[in-house]
Amino acid sequence: MASTCEATTRIVPGAAVIELSGDVDGTAAAILTAAYAEAVNGHDGPEPVGTVVLDFGAVDYINSTGIALIVSVLARARAERRKVVACGLSAHYREIFDITRLSDFIELFPDLDHAVSQLTGPAA
Amino acid sequence: MTQVARPAPGKPRRLDAFTLASEPGNERLALARVAGTVKDLGLSEARLERLKTAVAEATMNAIEHGNGNRAEIPVEVEVTLDGDEIIVTISDQGGEADAAQNAGDPEEPDLLKKLDGAQTPRGWGLFLIRNMVDAMNVTTDGQRHTIWLTMRTGGAAHGEHV
Numbered sequence: 001m002a003s004t005c006e007a008t009t010r011i012v013p014g015a016a017v018i019e020l021s022g023d024v025d026g027t028a029a030a031i032l033t034a035a036y037a038e039a040v041n042g043h044d045g046p047e048p049v050g051t052v053v054l055d056f057g058a059v060d061y062i063n064s065t066g067i068a069l070i071v072s073v074l075a076r077a078r079a080e081r082r083k084v085v086a087c088g089l090s091a092h093y094r095e096i097f098d099i100t101r102l103s104d105f106i107e108l109f110p111d112l113d114h115a116v117s118q119l120t121g122p123a124a
Numbered sequence: 125m126t127q128v129a130r131p132a133p134g135k136p137r138r139l140d141a142f143t144l145a146s147e148p149g150n151e152r153l154a155l156a157r158v159a160g161t162v163k164d165l166g167l168s169e170a171r172l173e174r175l176k177t178a179v180a181e182a183t184m185n186a187i188e189h190g191n192g193n194r195a196e197i198p199v200e201v202e203v204t205l206d207g208d209e210i211i212v213t214i215s216d217q218g219g220e221a222d223a224a225q226n227a228g229d230p231e232e233p234d235l236l237k238k239l240d241g242a243q244t245p246r247g248w249g250l251f252l253i254r255n256m257v258d259a260m261n262v263t264t265d266g267q268r269h270t271i272w273l274t275m276r277t278g279g280a281a282h283g284e285h286v
Binding site: 001026027061063064065067068069071072074075078090091092095096099100101102104105 | 235
């Protein structure tokens with residue numbers, strides 16, 4: 001089954017952003033894995049990427065297999081001592097992040113602007 | 125005084141019944157059709173989204189684990205209204221093996237264990253279903269394995285935002 005998931009990556013001050021669209025399900029595995037590698041390795045900045053932002057603003061559907069993919073990304077990021085944050089989740093998927101406890105490990109922001117401003121804002 | 129005819133209390137009313145080929149991705153068809161069937165029954169947006177997720181996950185299990193992705197074996201879906209309860213049944217032909225998988229459910233998904241590699245990252249399906257609906261039951265009759273999802277049209281489960 002062809003995947004409807006698409007991912008684009010870009011660097012913003014303080015983080016690499018993975019912008020996802022379509023369906024985050026089992027068919028998205030290769031796309032998400034490649035996007036993560038591109039996000040953390042595919043830049044020539046002087047500093048290593050310390051934070052990865054998963055932007056779900058254009059995602060229509062996440063199923064249990066998609067949750068498993070997000071767990072895998074989080075596990076890899078933790079092993080590499082990187083932080084993962086997420087933005088753009090609907091109320092329903094925020095609830096699923098709470099039920100699965102993903103939100104204990106992934107800070108959630110309403111949208112990418114909030115996430116970026118938090119990441120680039122002055123230290124408290 | 126005019127009497128208004130009302131349905132007999134407690135008599136279930138079948139709203140829809142359909143089958144799907146056991147092909148990956150067809151859970152989205154079940155999700156969309158059930159959502160369309162129940163859209164005017166008074167579920168809040170949040171509870172409708174919960175039911176949609178439960179239907180999709182249960183149908184995915186039926187396609188993959190019950191019918192082994194064999195397209196020629198249909199997944200059967202039925203939607204019934206019984207009082208204020210929407211009951212969605214999803215049946216496959218996985219029989220006892222399927223039932224054992226559901227009943228076994230040996231280990232609740234634990235995110236920390238998954239992050240540490242002590243559990244596979246997968247295994248969220250039944251956990252999500254149980255947390256999405258007001259009640260979940262499983263029955264097996266020979267090869268026919270059915271998951272029953274119950275969602276009340278009003279109210280909210282404990283601690284739930286509607």
